[in-house]
Amino acid sequence: MQALILEHAGKLAIRDINIEQTLGRDDVKIAMRNVGVCGSDVHYYKHGAIGPFIVREPMVLGHEASGIVTAVGDNVTHLQPGDRVCMEPGIPDLKSRATLEGKYNLDPAVSFWATPPIHGCLMPEVVHPANFTFKLPDNVSFAEGALIEPLATGMQAADKARIRPGDVAVVIGAGTIGMLTAIAALAGGCSRVIIADLVQEKLDIAARYDAVTAVNIARDNLAESVASLTDGWGAQVVFEASGSPKAYANLFDLACPGGCVVLVGMPPQPVTLDIVAMQAKEIRIESVFRYANQFPRALALLGSGKLDIKPMISGVFPFEQGIEAFERAARAEPSDVKVQISFE
Amino acid sequence: MQALILEHAGKLAIRDINIEQTLGRDDVKIAMRNVGVCGSDVHYYKHGAIGPFIVREPMVLGHEASGIVTAVGDNVTHLQPGDRVCMEPGIPDLKSRATLEGKYNLDPAVSFWATPPIHGCLMPEVVHPANFTFKLPDNVSFAEGALIEPLATGMQAADKARIRPGDVAVVIGAGTIGMLTAIAALAGGCSRVIIADLVQEKLDIAARYDAVTAVNIARDNLAESVASLTDGWGAQVVFEASGSPKAYANLFDLACPGGCVVLVGMPPQPVTLDIVAMQAKEIRIESVFRYANQFPRALALLGSGKLDIKPMISGVFPFEQGIEAFERAARAEPSDVKVQISFE
Amino acid sequence: MQALILEHAGKLAIRDINIEQTLGRDDVKIAMRNVGVCGSDVHYYKHGAIGPFIVREPMVLGHEASGIVTAVGDNVTHLQPGDRVCMEPGIPDLKSRATLEGKYNLDPAVSFWATPPIHGCLMPEVVHPANFTFKLPDNVSFAEGALIEPLATGMQAADKARIRPGDVAVVIGAGTIGMLTAIAALAGGCSRVIIADLVQEKLDIAARYDAVTAVNIARDNLAESVASLTDGWGAQVVFEASGSPKAYANLFDLACPGGCVVLVGMPPQPVTLDIVAMQAKEIRIESVFRYANQFPRALALLGSGKLDIKPMISGVFPFEQGIEAFERAARAEPSDVKVQISFE
């Protein structure tokens, strides 16, 4: 079976690899269709490691995936061959305390595609647990289906915020996750999202959506924009999705009394926070690690047409040009949100 | 000053009345523009009483209102003459325990327009506390402004439900409140609203909205429709907005495990509930009494264009024809959602 | 292996039965010590069925259990032979949607001891999943360990109430579950629990606890007692633990504005509720079905000495006299809270 393989830092290959995959009673077999290139894939490609996760042997990349069911295990009833599906890439230990408490994303024993030493899914066929495989609504394409994984992170952020109907949200950072958080927050109950970035091309894509206000912080003062759009009260929710330590400098100026800050971006080093400023407004901070139980919610919003993620798909490369897809993703072009690879 | 007055049950008049209104330091004076006719206004008109609230003396009707500020008290800074506004009709005792706990709608000492013995606002000019008077966004008309009061009840229902992004909701009853609850729930984060009624004309209005599924329960089985639209899981939220005791018979069949039922409609007599069916799914029931802190949320959603209530305005009568407006509202025509009276 | 078996309605036997139990990799083997007699065990004994669950073949009774680990499967690391433990009797499908959402008690596929056709644990040895087996703190006896299962229902009720520190609670019904709910609510943050029953003997046991006020409703008016103890405001939480439809008549009079009612008792038929009275206070109703993730919480409270359940253990019979234990439990003596059977 051909797969897109990270041989070691800096070296990709499309070549044969022998990966044993047995269809268990609770599994499905899936012919792959679209796979998105994630920032983490690119990071492994460039650096060979993310924190404690080090690529020590050749590893198949990819974890944002859609496909078609080709076979189902004996116990599987909700899926059948021919079903168009997307897959949740992290499988927790179902017996763990974290899983039983409904936070399976926090189970340290989770096995996650393309996180060493686990292979990813950039290959023509995978076997996957049926209960982490979800049917796509008819109006959702395979390209959109492969975007649901990063969207699920935005959904987790919107969910953690406990948005109340009509809340105003700020999203700092218009990268892929910031963008998907913004539209999840809008679909999830916000009246308006103010999205901030330094890159005008990204803001232009965000501004295509109704009820989004894009602020270029190279030019405009974000706190003033927020004050002006909220009669000086501040936003009920602030999503930090840039991962930039600078964003933390005046984070609490953006929020209203009793407001919430959700930390989605992962800053490369510890950040400095003004605790007294946080306390003066009794601000709550939530943090996000991937997602739990968000795929069905994302699919419901896509299925009903409330959420449109098509503008997020910037380019789709055939599998044979998968390495070019990685190179384009690695260039991080200002107008790119998501690059994908297709097996069709 | 001319006002629309309920002389006694069954007898309306437009005539002069002398009502003293002094502009206090924290008040504003408002020239009235639109006033909606509420079911409670009609009920007082027909029956002269609602429960313990009995009309014993002539009373001005009306509590759904918009207008223009004409004067402001000395302490008022956020409003000025010329501002287009809507008004929250219930003023609690600000010192009460309920108010300090953020539930001012539950303060028994609340003074509410057109609830005997308090006069309503169907007159050309009112004085009102500035902190219960809200500026209309430029894109919100006076007619829409006068709809915010009933919309606030729908917002309260959506807020109480603690909708999580992508939840599916059922709304039982497509009357004014059911309809406004449905669109509040959609704007407030639901992926889809399934609205049920016996009257096709009302369902046709609801079905104009995206992501609304209208079910005529004269013809179709609601529980089956919900099961089919939720893969058999049930809806995360069920709003009971009909007030019909019959609706309670299989309420819990509609909800998913761990789901929520929000009681908005007011049944005329006690209802029968199957507690064991409720427990088997650990369902939570919330109940709604008017609203607290919902006007700013409703205005934010209208201002950003996420909420469209224009299809709800069925007819606007000039003040001189105010009694005709009441008669039309009293007929409860199947295609009417809201009838208003205008002072322009 | 000898077991206490329900042959059919009305007929118990202690006799040999052949039940195959294989120790899987994630299981433990347990030598049984104490098993409590539950109301449901008695109900099966008397009637042969509970709702749709019908005893069609001889079934071992019992599901409230403690014991000693005698062997562990290969994957088990947190338990070892010799550990004193208690066991959660319901094992859900770990792959189900309800489980992944953290509500495994609502999984319809749960397999629960002594719920036909599943055998219970009134036998000398059982094999059980290790992740539903919990180590007893040193200060917790086997008798107390076998009480944790019903206590977990009280904990679930207290948890659902979302008690805020200092809340006043009312518990209606001083049966086993009412009593355990009362002390769970006290340990769980209430300042005071007002417990109501008709049986003075039960109230006398409850009144042994600090901060419990016992009200005999054969003699005193509960709503007046609550008003007097809460300065007329009402209780923040009302637990209905009697299952008596009569208790529903004035349930909402007991609660404060914005208060919560938790339905723990299971009324034998549908009940009548005054919805408008509920709405006037915007009361929230929660309902309880067994428990999820409560054993560790109950054990933490017992281990630290904050919770004392010893007064709840009314009598312990040796296994050979197990049928006498059932007969005593079936008599429902006023001063009995919990009767147990011991294998020691």
Next chain:
Amino acid sequence: MQALILEHAGKLAIRDINIEQTLGRDDVKIAMRNVGVCGSDVHYYKHGAIGPFIVREPMVLGHEASGIVTAVGDNVTHLQPGDRVCMEPGIPDLKSRATLEGKYNLDPAVSFWATPPIHGCLMPEVVHPANFTFKLPDNVSFAEGALIEPLATGMQAADKARIRPGDVAVVIGAGTIGMLTAIAALAGGCSRVIIADLVQEKLDIAARYDAVTAVNIARDNLAESVASLTDGWGAQVVFEASGSPKAYANLFDLACPGGCVVLVGMPPQPVTLDIVAMQAKEIRIESVFRYANQFPRALALLGSGKLDIKPMISGVFPFEQGIEAFERAARAEPSDVKVQISFE
């Protein structure tokens, strides 16, 4: 009227001062009994300012108070002369948005005793709004009554944590607020509180309480103690009550997956936080600014005997020796929790 006055930084006096206090319709007049010396009083004494709040004119100190009602305004019904009471020292603008939303402590217009330019209450008589004056239960002394103000901060922290019954909590810092937070958390539902400090005398006081584990971090590793007491899972709640920036270094190691950190202490400068460590456990951070609606909760817990704050009262000085009281408080003796001044 004699009062304890801060003339300027470093200079206290007990002398006559003329402060006009008119009894309004919603006010009560109170003869002062006990007043606690707060860290903020001492800070003003030593430094003449706290952040933007600068003492520019002589100011009466003190805001932790109990007394006896001597007169009541015309509208006051729940209090009468002779009532033993304690007083909430911060009066918000009741018309503000923060107040209507139930967060009156966050109203920037709050007027707070002994926060310049507002006089405190270290004088024989004060006039105060009746709805911020609370009757003491019979079993609560004046000394305890004057401790309710700082206890209310601990209650606010415990409330914000949303403790679930049986949670384990860590409290970092055994100063007055840390100590009161610890006992509020225990009364509020925790099974155990692990309190950490460098000062053994303070830990000895904390260790008098059941279910408190005191850890001297000069000697022992807190993270290891927490792991050992929680089977390696971590604490559900961590209260930071030291205000020490060092405490932030490994804050997230103490919490369990999905746990909560509550920031009560106010660090003198911004702190450094490891956001990725926070995200890996999806930790939530809450922050506390004084309190809202906590006096009734604190009084309920004291009244029922669930909370014992008597060990916190380290010394009571007669008013004439009030300056000595300040000097002792300023010395911050290791075994002192709270020093008070009495008018009796």
